[in-house]
Amino acid sequence: MSQTPSTASSSSNFQTIFYASMKEYKKKTKKDLLEHPLMAQLQTCNSPADILAVLHTQVQQFEQSTSGDDKLTKWLIPTVNVLYAFSGALGEGVGLVFSPAKVIFAGAGVLLLAAKDVAASQDVLVDIFERIESFFRRLEEYSEVPTTEAMKDTIVKIMVEVLGIFGIATKEMKQGRTKIQRDI
Template sequence: MAAVGLAVGRLALLPGPSYYPMSQASPPVTSRSNYRAIFDGALEAYKKKTGNDLVSNPLFHSIETCNSPDAVLAILQAQILEPGQSQNSRNKLTTWLDPTVNVLNTFSATIGGFVGLAYPPVGVIFTGIGVLLSAAQGVSAGRGALIDLFERIENIFRRLETYVEVPPTPGLTDAIVKVMVEVLRILAIATKEIKQNRAKIFLKKLVGRTDIEDALQRLETVTVEEARMAGAEALKAIHGVGNQVGDKVDGVQDTLKVVEDKMKGVEGMLQGVGDILQGVDDKVKEIGNKVITGVEKTGRHIANDSDKTADGIDDKISTVDDTVLDSTWQDFVTKVMDGAQVTPNQLSIPS
């Protein structure tokens, strides 16, 4: 289903590679082919123990068409609701079922695309839970023991929940795969015994049975070991990021050193420009002083030789008078003064 990492459509089980018995510890997980072998082996062992093929179960196909955790939760709740069951009883069952679905949904988003299976592993686990709940119908007196079993599984899930909030690593994927296989083992044991022994006394002693306790202990061990591995890988990744940050900081410091050197060069250039401007200012002052000196000398010269200067000016004025009193101009002026009607065409005005 889309929102919880389950593909939509009918999914077939991959051709069955060899599998390991449920009574043995899971082998190291290092590749997609190993993931497929482990999940397929776990499903085959579940089928032999319970007589149920989870992938071909109608419940599986209903779950894989869901588009949200709430939709999955509704299907699983339908497996435990019996006629006349009180609301209080339903609420107790939902208390453990709701967080379990959410944790498994988180796991699905982490390993869904990496494991490379033709069927969604989390959908198989949801189906196994639904089959167990359905098998327990009619034995309401032992529901407390069943809830206790699932609460223990849920608590183990939650230990890995923190790790799936970071980008997935091979160690984390291994942890989730192994945990799911162990959960499937527990579901198989509980489902088989419930089907064979429907008596209330069985459910009351479900938690405490040697096979169930052994399976829970294996799940506990796998979770602790794999959580440590995932934590170590997370620390390694953090250390790697720290080294990268350190290298970047060193690079920034080198860049700042280059910038500092460049700034010193700029300061030197600015000092040179200042010296040049100072020289220009000195030149301007020198020119100004020369102009002032020249004006002062001219003024003193005029003051000292005022008579000579006046005579020179009179000579210039006399020259102008002579030009004005030229005969041509005098004739023109005489005619105008006598009131003659003179047009511009009749006159030859001296240039």
């Protein structure tokens, strides 16, 4: 199936934006998400339920190293569902060799791994993930409407920003910083 010039140019633009975002993430965290073992697991996922199973394992590993409650799990469902729908709206992989949503989920998993060894990190992670959950709950309705080119551009920007948040949080966790500013 051939792409129209507009579609081909959008896919190229999306590709440029995502690769730049992943490069920035790697610079902050020293982790290449495409090479991370978690990404290999996520690449085999074909549904939100599959992704939830992989991420739930990451959350359980984190919670075993902390207090053991499941405050972190409630962010999973709306976040996975909306990002998965957005990825589908962009076209699986938007011309890339990976799904943008799966890269973001890998970033969430890497953040959980980084936080596992940081004392007092659970409250910070719960706060970050609650804010992301709240944001994606507000976006759920947009995942059910036909997607325009302008909306695709916005979706890409949202996904890039979420990956950026995970990159910054991972960097801070690795440096032992667990304080977050409440006016975000």
